Amino acid sequence: MGGDHGPRVTLPACRHFLEQHPQAQLLLVGLPQSLQDFSHPRARVVAASEVVAMDDAVEIALRKKKDSSMRVALQQVKDGQAQAAVSAGNTGALMALARYLLKTVEGIDRPAIAYPLPNAKGGATTVLDLGANVDCTEQHLLQFAVMGSALVSALKNEEQPSVGLLNIGEEIIKGSEVIKKAGELLRSAAASGDLNFHGNVEGNDIFKGTTDIVVCDGFVGNVALKTSEGLASMIGGFLKEEFSRSPLTKVAALMAYPVLAAFKRRVDYRRYNGAALLGLRGLVFKSHGSADEFAFGQALNRAYDAARNQLLERVQARIAHARPLLAGGDADAQPAEAVAT
Amino acid sequence: MGGDHGPRVTLPACRHFLEQHPQAQLLLVGLPQSLQDFSHPRARVVAASEVVAMDDAVEIALRKKKDSSMRVALQQVKDGQAQAAVSAGNTGALMALARYLLKTVEGIDRPAIAYPLPNAKGGATTVLDLGANVDCTEQHLLQFAVMGSALVSALKNEEQPSVGLLNIGEEIIKGSEVIKKAGELLRSAAASGDLNFHGNVEGNDIFKGTTDIVVCDGFVGNVALKTSEGLASMIGGFLKEEFSRSPLTKVAALMAYPVLAAFKRRVDYRRYNGAALLGLRGLVFKSHGSADEFAFGQALNRAYDAARNQLLERVQARIAHARPLLAGGDADAQPAEAVAT
Numbered sequence: 001m002g003g004d005h006g007p008r009v010t011l012p013a014c015r016h017f018l019e020q021h022p023q024a025q026l027l028l029v030g031l032p033q034s035l036q037d038f039s040h041p042r043a044r045v046v047a048a049s050e051v052v053a054m055d056d057a058v059e060i061a062l063r064k065k066k067d068s069s070m071r072v073a074l075q076q077v078k079d080g081q082a083q084a085a086v087s088a089g090n091t092g093a094l095m096a097l098a099r100y101l102l103k104t105v106e107g108i109d110r111p112a113i114a115y116p117l118p119n120a121k122g123g124a125t126t127v128l129d130l131g132a133n134v135d136c137t138e139q140h141l142l143q144f145a146v147m148g149s150a151l152v153s154a155l156k157n158e159e160q161p162s163v164g165l166l167n168i169g170e171e172i173i174k175g176s177e178v179i180k181k182a183g184e185l186l187r188s189a190a191a192s193g194d195l196n197f198h199g200n201v202e203g204n205d206i207f208k209g210t211t212d213i214v215v216c217d218g219f220v221g222n223v224a225l226k227t228s229e230g231l232a233s234m235i236g237g238f239l240k241e242e243f244s245r246s247p248l249t250k251v252a253a254l255m256a257y258p259v260l261a262a263f264k265r266r267v268d269y270r271r272y273n274g275a276a277l278l279g280l281r282g283l284v285f286k287s288h289g290s291a292d293e294f295a296f297g298q299a300l301n302r303a304y305d306a307a308r309n310q311l312l313e314r315v316q317a318r319i320a321h322a323r324p325l326l327a328g329g330d331a332d333a334q335p336a337e338a339v340a341t
Numbered sequence: 342m343g344g345d346h347g348p349r350v351t352l353p354a355c356r357h358f359l360e361q362h363p364q365a366q367l368l369l370v371g372l373p374q375s376l377q378d379f380s381h382p383r384a385r386v387v388a389a390s391e392v393v394a395m396d397d398a399v400e401i402a403l404r405k406k407k408d409s410s411m412r413v414a415l416q417q418v419k420d421g422q423a424q425a426a427v428s429a430g431n432t433g434a435l436m437a438l439a440r441y442l443l444k445t446v447e448g449i450d451r452p453a454i455a456y457p458l459p460n461a462k463g464g465a466t467t468v469l470d471l472g473a474n475v476d477c478t479e480q481h482l483l484q485f486a487v488m489g490s491a492l493v494s495a496l497k498n499e500e501q502p503s504v505g506l507l508n509i510g511e512e513i514i515k516g517s518e519v520i521k522k523a524g525e526l527l528r529s530a531a532a533s534g535d536l537n538f539h540g541n542v543e544g545n546d547i548f549k550g551t552t553d554i555v556v557c558d559g560f561v562g563n564v565a566l567k568t569s570e571g572l573a574s575m576i577g578g579f580l581k582e583e584f585s586r587s588p589l590t591k592v593a594a595l596m597a598y599p600v601l602a603a604f605k606r607r608v609d610y611r612r613y614n615g616a617a618l619l620g621l622r623g624l625v626f627k628s629h630g631s632a633d634e635f636a637f638g639q640a641l642n643r644a645y646d647a648a649r650n651q652l653l654e655r656v657q658a659r660i661a662h663a664r665p666l667l668a669g670g671d672a673d674a675q676p677a678e679a680v681a682t
Contacts, residue, residue: 118575119575120574120575120579132510134516134517135517166564168473168475168560168564168567175475176475176476176560177476179475202567203564203565203567203568203570203571204568204570204574205571206568207572207574207575208574216564218509219509219517219520219561220560220561220564222543223507223509223543223557223561223565224565224568225544226509226543226545227544227547227569228544228568228569230545230546230547230549231548231569231572232572232576233461233545233549234459234460234461234548234549234608235573235576235608237461238604238607239604242600242601242603242607243597243600245600245603249599252596252597252600253597253600255593255596255597256593256594256596256597256600258589258590258593259583259586259590259594259597262583262586263579263583266583267576267579
């Protein structure tokens, strides 16, 4: 139901997904009248009577709309009816509901959101946390690194993906107190075989693709992501303006069309749509709200791959293995449960 | 002497600067043998026997190279021989030396570095701190806002430039504890007429140009800047690759050349070269190390404008006015003086 376009985009994407994956089954959760036209032997509608709006406060999603499509979908995962949930809806509400219903994996204080961002190597760099976990401790950053490694190993079939700690310089002595302590913890985790820790990385390394994973607190991650979106949008706008400035430049645009189209494909973030909510006892993926059919399909694919490649078990196994380093306990964090009661 | 190119770039820029500004006078500080070919009635060489290398540790610049061109240049400002210093050299060394020699303005705990970044409105957004001030308090962020306002008012002739606080959402309740407290302080400063505070802004607002000034701690600012550089470089690289892929795309590039050149001019950060070191009892500007003649000239222009428009007096006046809000004292900060003794 969610996202900027709702079933108009999600349903065609679902149909295409089912055609691509002959083993896959889908539960379509939402208002029955919105989903009634969809029929497929491997799809089933699960009715929900409410929808979380994109601008609903988290409290509304948690306390008021108890039969929202988002909540019912997550309940399917909790009940073992579904192996993963995908939503293009309200991120804050999805995170809060997922945390409330599914709970976190033992050893994890706060779930994180991991986004893949395209890099110059032609692949994607997975950055976490982008889920607004502010005031993170070094323990949280270690947890993010362990979970991010599990995610990339499940989706890319790479056993020991490399992890970089986002900092303001490569040297060990750089950064805030929390970052320096996180560096020590990550080096310990590397020494005990829990991680392939590359060391500190800087902002430009995200798009260079220096490491498979970049770990940062949710504040810094959000700023990096939004700043990138702002810059990309400015550059795209300038390019468009210059090519449509006069009849002459429009001819140039026509001539350059195949090149510009190829360029556009390479910077197309839609290919990497589908952020993972990590650290929960169930798989949840978040599609960008503005996703079109292709992009939403990518989020479905990622969720499907994560389920097939046992992402949940991988996260749990890695967390268990890194247990001696994970002190646990997070007195200052406000759990979603407390909000909901 | 500094930067990636040294006098080969800085001297031609100086000559052009003198031609542009018939009232301006220059002191060229450096190794006499490197500067001997430069002669102009309004320029004078001030000899220094050493040069701070781009990779020298701050301690080397502070304790060992007591006759470096950087230090001698700053001494000219301290002694009133020069109204501003411009360097393309080692940023960390410049900041440490400037802090040690010039000292901070009363009411300022930590000097900040303010960079102008091009925005979609065709102007520049001034972002500070980008000077690696990590673990900032709300007081530091307020000081940055006051100093940034003085800078923009001096350089853009705009009495009350707008200030945004970089956050992960526009709502007051968003962000870390420090950011929330900084928001309160900034609102108080706006109420008492010290600032034109717009409210919270997000990463994308930097390139949108939502506010004239964006305030953040040095860690977040550094990540935002480096991430932007990484993205711009990736996009530029992709564009270049696509246009040089085949003979056909090369013809397209030729056809589109005027458009691409116009586009390049618009995203040309060289126009905005010249970061201000703010909060010191003297004007210091930092050019990008990779600056070419044009870019270094822009840094000279900015320093000249700042001196002509009394930036130093503006900073001091604004700080004095905001004094009731500035608690002062910064027990946890390690002053450069302590390092140098």
